[in-house]
Amino acid sequence: MPDSFTEQERDAVIEAFKNDKRLGMNFRHYAPIVEFWFLTGCRPSEAIGLKWEKVSDDCLIVTFDGSIQTVRGRQVWSDGSKNNKSRTIAVSSRVQELLQCIKPEIVNPSAYVFPSPKGLAINYPNFLDKVWHKVVDPIKPNTTPYNCRDTFITLQLVKSVPSAVIAKWCDTSTQMIDKNYADKLKLSQLRPMD
Incomplete structure (x- = not known):
């Protein structure tokens, strides 16, 4: 069952990564991919492999x-x-700005957009255990980066984006969105029109 962050929790997680100051290996390096996950609804593995x-x-x-x-x-x-x-999407101006900020002056087309600190693909299980839980659990425990996808879908529904559009952006079906997200939202957040 989807478990999304609220907008406030989402923003708190992004800020926690951006402002991480732990000694030794701080986790600010991962702020761009975390923000990208939250703002595109892509699967974590898709962003990890993005070049x-x-x-x-x-x-x-x-x-x-x-x-x-x-x-x-x-x-x-x-x-x-x-x-x-395969899917091609136009991103929001916020995501465009994020990508422009991290884009190298001289782009190696085969380089990862969100590399590990050593320039390799991020090791997801390692990231989950050693980074994600340390930064995110104080804000919202028992989550994974996949919950960023849940958050994107949920927030787009709240903003009245049609489920057919969200399904195309996120490579899923309208039935999946309507069953797993919209029904839950209808009961908890959406209100009838006057």
């Missing part, structure tokens, strides 16, 4: 056509999405 060649020069268009999965401790590239599709 600059899949981002338009003006950072307004992003193509998701694969992901990096961790299988038996090894990182494996998987073509297409979970649903074996």
